[in-house]
Amino acid sequence: xxxxxLALLVCPVCQGKLVYKKEQNELICKPDGLAFPVRDNIPVMxxxxxxxxxxxxxxxx
Amino acid sequence: MSESEKENQTTHFGYQQVGxxxxxxxxxxVFHSVAAKYDLxxxxxxxxxxxxxxxxxxxMSGVRQGNSVLxxxxxxxxxxxxxxxxxxxxxxxxxxxxNDSMLKVGRDKLLDKGCSGNVEFVQANAECLPFPDNTFDxxxxxxxxxxxxDKDKALRSMARILxxxxxLLVLEFSKPTNPVMSKIYDTYSFTALPFMxxxxxxxxxSYRYLAESIRMHPDQETxxxxxxxxxxxxxxxxxxxxxxxxLHRGVKL
Numbered sequence: 001x002x003x004x005x006l007a008l009l010v011c012p013v014c015q016g017k018l019v020y021k022k023e024q025n026e027l028i029c030k031p032d033g034l035a036f037p038v039r040d041n042i043p044v045m046x047x048x049x050x051x052x053x054x055x056x057x058x059x060x061x
Numbered sequence: 062m063s064e065s066e067k068e069n070q071t072t073h074f075g076y077q078q079v080g081x082x083x084x085x086x087x088x089x090x091v092f093h094s095v096a097a098k099y100d101l102x103x104x105x106x107x108x109x110x111x112x113x114x115x116x117x118x119x120x121m122s123g124v125r126q127g128n129s130v131l132x133x134x135x136x137x138x139x140x141x142x143x144x145x146x147x148x149x150x151x152x153x154x155x156x157x158x159x160n161d162s163m164l165k166v167g168r169d170k171l172l173d174k175g176c177s178g179n180v181e182f183v184q185a186n187a188e189c190l191p192f193p194d195n196t197f198d199x200x201x202x203x204x205x206x207x208x209x210x211d212k213d214k215a216l217r218s219m220a221r222i223l224x225x226x227x228x229l230l231v232l233e234f235s236k237p238t239n240p241v242m243s244k245i246y247d248t249y250s251f252t253a254l255p256f257m258x259x260x261x262x263x264x265x266x267s268y269r270y271l272a273e274s275i276r277m278h279p280d281q282e283t284x285x286x287x288x289x290x291x292x293x294x295x296x297x298x299x300x301x302x303x304x305x306x307x308l309h310r311g312v313k314l
Contacts, residue, residue: 004153005181012191042164044184045191 012045033058075273084210091267096162098262099137105257114306118232119143127151128198133187134158134205138167145176157185187215192222203232207278216291223313235307236280242303281307
């Protein structure tokens with residue numbers, strides 16, 4: 001995942017900051033509880049394609 | 062809006078009425094179907110004139126070295142390719158499209174043309190763009206706004222992420238200004254286009270949708286008003302090919 005692009009992207013729902021999780025290859029928005037996938041090196045910034053975070057994921061730091 | 066109200070709301074998909082929630086999926090089917098032959102079909106259908114429309118868009122964009130540009134619904138990357146050369150190594154071009162098939166065709170094409178380093182790809186919906194406020198010097202949407210479900214929301218989203226002084230350019234089919242041209246164009250669109258679509262992509266329905274969606278799209282003055290309502294200033298438009306296509310430009314002040 002390209003670092004420059006990562007620095008530019010925000011959550012499409014709340015425009016808040018995203019955290020990139022390398023292991024899952026996802027961009028996380030904690031407040032909205034959404035994980036946006038990166039497929040074939042292209043971030044998929046669509047709410048309806050995002051995974052809903054589990055309660056544990058939302059709580060962990 | 063409650064969920065039940067949302068379910069009852071309809072919008073147009075070409076001449077059909079469909080649920081607001083359904084339109085994006087139907088548009089997606091069209092573009093998954095045509096992605097591989099998209100460039101060829103554009104050349105055939107417009108007899109190559111789409112290249113001139115796009116060149117005019119580049120000229121009106123005022124984009125220069127070091128700028129940040131967003132090409133929304135950038136599809137197969139015609140504008141991105143030209144912007145990438147204009148902004149140089151200190152600039153940046155982001156190609157965004159809601160459709161992954163189109164993005165992949167675009168990325169392959171840009172790589173083939175030796176365009177890399179300053180271009181990024183993002184799958185995004187024009188109605189809720191994933192960028193911070195005041196990010197881009199220029200945003201273009203060429204033959205894309207027509208397919209967006211909530212156009213006002215999309216225009217507001219674009220205005221939000223433009224830098225002050227940044228320009229939004231909307232290149233889109235519009236209303237022919239000449240009645241004779243309008244007749245010829247109608248006949249051409251509803252007979253020749255679906256026929257060519259059938260021959261090249263074995264999909265006449267997608268090209269019928271194209272012709273219908275063009276007729277449902279707001280005309281020059283209506284779109285100008287919508288851009289002003291979205292917060293853009295000094296909005297003006299230029300008709301091309303007798304108004305078959307119009308290029309609207311607005312500035313964020």
